[in-house]
Amino acid sequence: MTDSFQAPRGTLDWLPPRSGARRAMIGAFAARAERAGFREAQTPVFEEQGLFARTAGASSEVVGKEMYVFTDQGDRELALRPEFTAGIVRAYLEHGLSREAQPVRLWSAGSCYRYAAVQRGRYREFTQVNAEAIGSDDPAVDAELIALQVGWFRELGLEGLAVRLNTIGDRADREPYLALLRAFLDKHLGDVADDVRRQRDLNPLRAFDTKDPASQAVMAQAPVIADHVGAEAAAHFDRVREFLDARGIAYVLDPTLVRGLDYYSRTTWEVAWPELGAQSGIGGGGRYDGLAELIGGPPTPGVGFACGVERVLLALAAQERLPGVAPRCDAFFMVLADAARPTLHALMEAARDRGLACEADLAGRAAKGQIKQADRVGAARTVVCGDDEWARRVCLVRDMTSGEQIEVALDDLVGHLADLAGGAQA
RNA sequence: GUGGGCGUAGCUCAGCUGGUGGUAGCUCCGGGUUGUGGUCCCGGCGGUCGUGGGUUCGAGUCCCACCGCUCACCCCA
Numbered sequence: 478m479t480d481s482f483q484a485p486r487g488t489l490d491w492l493p494p495r496s497g498a499r500r501a502m503i504g505a506f507a508a509r510a511e512r513a514g515f516r517e518a519q520t521p522v523f524e525e526q527g528l529f530a531r532t533a534g535a536s537s538e539v540v541g542k543e544m545y546v547f548t549d550q551g552d553r554e555l556a557l558r559p560e561f562t563a564g565i566v567r568a569y570l571e572h573g574l575s576r577e578a579q580p581v582r583l584w585s586a587g588s589c590y591r592y593a594a595v596q597r598g599r600y601r602e603f604t605q606v607n608a609e610a611i612g613s614d615d616p617a618v619d620a621e622l623i624a625l626q627v628g629w630f631r632e633l634g635l636e637g638l639a640v641r642l643n644t645i646g647d648r649a650d651r652e653p654y655l656a657l658l659r660a661f662l663d664k665h666l667g668d669v670a671d672d673v674r675r676q677r678d679l680n681p682l683r684a685f686d687t688k689d690p691a692s693q694a695v696m697a698q699a700p701v702i703a704d705h706v707g708a709e710a711a712a713h714f715d716r717v718r719e720f721l722d723a724r725g726i727a728y729v730l731d732p733t734l735v736r737g738l739d740y741y742s743r744t745t746w747e748v749a750w751p752e753l754g755a756q757s758g759i760g761g762g763g764r765y766d767g768l769a770e771l772i773g774g775p776p777t778p779g780v781g782f783a784c785g786v787e788r789v790l791l792a793l794a795a796q797e798r799l800p801g802v803a804p805r806c807d808a809f810f811m812v813l814a815d816a817a818r819p820t821l822h823a824l825m826e827a828a829r830d831r832g833l834a835c836e837a838d839l840a841g842r843a844a845k846g847q848i849k850q851a852d853r854v855g856a857a858r859t860v861v862c863g864d865d866e867w868a869r870r871v872c873l874v875r876d877m878t879s880g881e882q883i884e885v886a887l888d889d890l891v892g893h894l895a896d897l898a899g900g901a902q903a
Numbered sequence: 904g905u906g907g908g909c910g911u912a913g914c915u916c917a918g919c920u921g922g923u924g925g926u927a928g929c930u931c932c933g934g935g936u937u938g939u940g941g942u943c944c945c946g947g948c949g950g951u952c953g954u955g956g957g958u959u960c961g962a963g964u965c966c967c968a969c970c971g972c973u974c975a976c977c978c979c980a
Contacts, residue, residue, distance in 0.1 A: 483971070542904090543978075560980085593978060594904075595971095605980060672977080688976080736979090758979060785980025813938060844938045852940040863938055875939075882939085 487593075487601025489787065494801065498793070499604070501800035502786060503586045506606045506629050510584035513625050515608055518583035520564035522590075526556040532563040532771050533738050543591040545601075557590035560738070561607035562765065562781050563772070569611050570774040579612030580779075586786075598756030598788045609781035611769075616713050619744045619764060620720030622780050626748060626760055627726055634798040635750065635789065638759075640727065642746045643734035644714040645682070646706030648767055654705040655681055665695045685733035701732040710743050717744055736761060740768045744780065750792040759792060760784035807898045808874075809851035810837035813844055813863040821862050821872070824890050831895045851877065858897065860890065 484490055491499055507517065526546050533539050545557040558564055565583055568574075574581045585607045592601055608625055610618045623640070630638055646654070658681045666674055670689035673696075677684070685696050706714070721728060728746070736745050745763035753759070762782025769777035793799050808828060812821045818837075825835045836854055838847045851859045861873040861882070872890060874897075875882035885893050 486971075539979080589980080591979080594976090595973095596975090597973070599979070603980065686978095755975070755977095756979075760980070783980060788980060811939080840932090843933070845934085845936085845940085846932070848938090848940050850940095856940095859939080861939075865938090873939090877940075880940090 485601075487595040489600055489602070494799075495790070497801055498790060498799045499786060502633060502789065502793075503604075503606060505632055505800070506586065506784075507584065509629050509632060510582075510608055510625060513582070513621065515582040515584040515610075515625075518565055518568065518585050518609075519587065520561070520568050520585070521558075522588060523555045523557050524564050524567065526554040528563050528567055528772060529556050529559060532566075532740050532768060533559070539591060539738065543593050545590045545592055559591050560589055561585050561587075561605060561783060562609060562738075562740075562768070565607070565609045565781070566611065566765075566768055566774075566777075566779065567772060569777075570769060570772065575612060575775070575777065580610040580615075580618055581612050582608070582610045584608045596756060598753055598785070598791055600787060604786035605783045606786060607781065607783045609779060611779040612777060614713070614766065614778035616716035616744075617720055619717045619780050620724070620726075622762060622782055623721060623728075623746060624724055624726060626762065626782050626784060629784070630748065630760075630789070633789065633793060633800065634796070635792055636796065637750060637752065639729065639749045639751060640746060641731040641734050641749070642718075642721075642728040642744070643703060643731050644706055644710060644743050645702050645735065645741060645745055645763075646710045647742055650702075650705060650707045650710060654700070654702050657700050657705070658682070658684075658702075661699050668692075668695050680735075680739070682735040685735060696733070703730075703732040713743055736763055740765045740771065742766045746782075748784075750788070752795060753788060753792060756788060758785070759788045804855050805834045806836055806851075806854045806856040807833040808835045808858045808860055808894050809847075809854060809856035810835060811844070811847045811851060811859050811861045812837060813847075813861070814867040817862050817867040820887070821860070824887065827891045828894050831891060833894055833898055858894070860894075862887075 526544070529539075529544060539559045544559055547555055549555055565585065569581060569583075585605075587604065588602050589605050590602055593599060595601065606629075608622060610622060623642075627638070627640065645651070659677060662669070662673070662677045662681060662684060666677075668691060669684075670687060670692045673684045673687045673689070673692045682702070684692075685699070687693060687696065734745055734747060736747070741763040743764040743766065745761075747761040748759055749757040750759050751757050760782060762780065764778070764780045766776070766778040768779060769775065790799070808825075810821050810825045812818045822837060825837055828835045836856070838850060842850060848859060856877055859875045859877060861875060866872050866884075870887050871884050872887060873882045874885050874890075874893065
């Protein structure tokens with residue numbers, strides 16, 4: 478043990494340039510979602526623990542082991558959100574959004590928390606971008622959500638994505654199928670790994686997720702839910718696919734695709750970037766028509782998805798496609814006369830008021846160091862003021878591209894810089 | 904939570920079977936150019952060798968524990 482500190486295990490410090498990439502990614506998502514009619518929703522980072530416990534389902538690891546729970550000074554049982562959906566649906570019900578035009582479309586971006594083993598691409602505090610459309614069971618909504626998610630990835634320049642799609646039917650279809658699946662598992666208990674046997678009672682659907690080859694071989698013979706969905710859910714799914722096909726969105730049907738949270742119904746999907754290894758899932762979503770009822774609301778259909786910003790960022794970095802925030806510096810103030818610094822810094826501030834990006838040396842650098850810094854920040858122009866210029870109340874404005882410099886009176890400097898920048902932008 | 908690998912300067916890394924921490928590269932600052940920039944040359948700043956114990960005359964090097972990173976299981980974003 479030392480007397481110094483480290484960031485808690487599983488947390489990330491967002492520093493430049495990655496902080497800029499993160500902001501650009503979220504900004505692109507927000508803009509795209511807004512174009513599709515989504516508006517921003519920010520719900521609390523913590524909620525009553527019961528909200529998540531009720532919605533995620535008992536079999537879910539997210540609730541069983543991974544939730545950050547705590548009791549506050551008022552003895553309230555709270556939990557840091559492990560995902561967005563429950564909080565968004567809670568807010569929809571609490572604020573009577575069912576009276577607005579449906580579906581209500583909301584996007585969010587922010588931190589979620591899960592106490593899981595830390596690995597590359599899996600953190601305890603992580604960032605999700607999220608979108609939900611609540612209040613319509615139109616299959617076009619499912620397709621809108623998938624299109625928003627895939628469109629965002631495409632806009633970021635991410636290549637090599639794999640979209641898997643499935644339907645898990647309605648709740649009413651589920652029980653008869655699960656009985657069938659349990660019966661199948663019971664017949665093969667001997668040929669199957671321990672974890673699969675455990676899933677038999679917990680959540681038999683997850684048995685398909687096993688990585689044990691022998692178990693996989695067995696599960697390949699198992700009955701599949703897609704073959705046991707009711708007529709309505711099947712028709713809904715066909716229609717979703719029509720909407721996707723018309724958009725040219727490529728996907729693979731995966732009848733074993735089951736998502737980790739129990740509240741899903743009908744359409745489910747996942748997007749993976751396979752090169753990421755064990756944490757290849759960069760986004761996933763599904764329809765959750767029964768969720769609102771679970772938390773005391775009226776029957777309300779809904780669809781949503783989430784994407785892991787850190788994982789998308791890893792994928793983009795691997796493809797050297799990290800979005801950057803365009804660095805900009807219209808003028809770097811190189812002040813070599815110490816007496817002139819307060820005045821020149823005031824002029825710099827006035828230029829900022831006019832909308833220009835300006836910087837000056839703030840570390841006592843020598844002349845060479847200052848112009849090097851100007852070059853480093855990509856300054857379009859450098860304003861030079863030494864003893865000689867200061868005595869005459871002028872400065873030199875140097876064009877950093879051409880190297881040409883002209884003398885400008887200090888009184889005219891801000892207007893001059895504004896004109897130059899305005900002309901350059903036009 | 905369970906196994907494997909790793910941990911030397913801000914970053915990337917040398918350091919052979921234990922024998923005094925590298926003029927190493929990059930970055931940063933200064934000088935060459937007494938006030939003009941991505942190159943070049945010179946110089947400088949910068950290290951409790953992850954932390955704590957142990958073995959030893961002597962530990963960056965060997966042993967143990969802890970912390971952190973990483974890969975897999977698991978889970979999922």
